[in-house]
Amino acid sequence: AQSVSQHNHHVILSEAASLELGCNYSYGGTVNLFWYVQYPGQHLQLLLKYFSGDPLVKGIKGFEAEFIKSKFSFNLRKPSVQWSDTAEYFCAVRALGNEKLTFGTGTRLTIIP
Amino acid sequence: DTAVSQTPKYLVTQMGNDKSIKCEQNLGHDTMYWYKQDSKKFLKIMFSYNNKELIINETVPNRFSPKSPDKAHLNLHINSLELGDSAVYFCASSQGSSHSPLHFGNGTRLTVT
Numbered sequence: 001a002q003s004v005s006q007h008n009h010h011v012i013l014s015e016a017a018s019l020e021l022g023c024n025y026s027y028g029g030t031v032n033l034f035w036y037v038q039y040p041g042q043h044l045q046l047l048l049k050y051f052s053g054d055p056l057v058k059g060i061k062g063f064e065a066e067f068i069k070s071k072f073s074f075n076l077r078k079p080s081v082q083w084s085d086t087a088e089y090f091c092a093v094r095a096l097g098n099e100k101l102t103f104g105t106g107t108r109l110t111i112i113p
Numbered sequence: 114d115t116a117v118s119q120t121p122k123y124l125v126t127q128m129g130n131d132k133s134i135k136c137e138q139n140l141g142h143d144t145m146y147w148y149k150q151d152s153k154k155f156l157k158i159m160f161s162y163n164n165k166e167l168i169i170n171e172t173v174p175n176r177f178s179p180k181s182p183d184k185a186h187l188n189l190h191i192n193s194l195e196l197g198d199s200a201v202y203f204c205a206s207s208q209g210s211s212h213s214p215l216h217f218g219n220g221t222r223l224t225v226t
Contacts, residue, residue, distance in 0.1 A: 032212045038154075043203065043217040051212035088154055094211045099144055100169055101207075101215055103156040 002027040002093050006104035013081055014112050021076040021107050023065075023091030030096040033074040035065055036103075038088040047089075050074065061085070086111045116140050119204050119218040126194060127226055133190045134221045136204030142216070143209040144168075145187035147179060150201040150220070162187050163209060191223075199225045 003026045025031060032051040036044040048059025055067040065076045074091060091104040117138045126132055147159040161169035162181040176192045191198060201222050205215040
C-alpha cells in the first residue's frame with residue numbers, strides 16, 4: 001500500500017527566506033506525486049504535480065518540486081517565501097492505475113513578516 | 114462558477130442525530146471522493162465513486178453511507194452521530210486517471226455536541 005511521510009510538522013521562516021519541505025513516499029511501483037496547499041479556513045488547492053518526464057516540476061506561486069526516484073522523495077521548494085505563503089502544505093501520492101490519493105500528515109508553514 | 118460545491122458549509126448537531134452533506138461537481142469528472150480532515154489536519158479518504166459505482170471504501174463505520182445518484186453528485190449520510198465524527202469533510206472530484214489531480218470543495222465543518 002502507498003504511504004507518504006512529511007517529517008516537518010511546523011516550519012517557521014522569515015519573509016524572503018528559502019523554503020524546502022520534505023516529502024517521502026513508500027510504494028514499489030510507478031507513482032504520481034502532488035503538492036497541495038490549504039490556506040487558513042480554505043479548501044485544498046493544487047500547487048504542482050509530477051507524473052512523468054522532467055523530475056523538476058514548476059507550479060504556481062513560484063513553487064517547484066524535484067522528484068528523486070532513488071530517494072523516494074518529492075521535496076517542495078521556493079527560493080523566497082512571502083507572508084502570504086502561510087498555510088498548510090500536503091504532499092500526496094497516487095499509484096499508477098489507482099484511484100486512491102494518499103496524503104501525508106501535512107506541514108504547517110508560518111511566515112513571519 | 115464553483116467547480117465542486119458542498120452544502121452545508123457548517124453543520125452543528127447533537128449526538129445521535131442523522132445528517133447529510135451534499136456535493137455536486139460541474140467539471141464533468143467521472144470520479145468523486147469524500148475525505149475527512151481531523152483536528153490535526155490529517156486527511157483520510159473515506160469513499161470514492163466512479164460513474165455512480167463505489168470503488169474505494171476505507172475502514173469507515175457503517176453509520177456513514179455515501180450515495181451517488183449520478184456521476185455529478187456524491188452525498189454523504191451519517192447516522193447516529195458521535196462526538197468523534199466532528200471534523201471537516203471534503204468532497205473532491207477527478208477525471209479518474211492516476212495523474213489527474215483532485216479538485217476539492219470548500220469543506221463542511223461538522224460539529225457534534
